[in-house]
Amino acid sequence: MRKLLLVLALAPGAALAQDYYGAIAYSPRTGAHGWSYDHRSRSDAENRALSECRKHADDCRSLVWFKNACGALATGPDGYGSGWGTSRSLAEAEAVKVCGRHSSGCSVRRWACTTR
Secondary structure, X not given: OHHHHHHHHHOOOOOOOOOOEEEEEEOOOOOOEEEEEEEOOHHHHHXXXXXXXXXXXXXXXXXXXXEOOXXXXXXXXXXXXXXEEOOHHHHHHXXXXXXXXXXXOOEEEEEEEOOO
């Protein structure tokens, strides 16, 4: 029995799948944004997205994070929104819907997906 457990533990594919995280950050004042994907933690993903955004603006904030999924940012003349989903199209639809609560004419500005 012990040999069987050892073989199973060492078998390829027996390890748990790795989770991947991503995030999108946005500057409401300037419209600058940053994104990340395939990081090993939520904080790493958010920090990278913020770092990329802050290259262009100082008021960036993390809008959305996602795990083994996709995130999107939509903007309009009077507002913005973000969303996540298990596919790019679901994330984009959610971001446009949220943006539509604050502005008309919203469109997707950025999307990102993890490799899962």
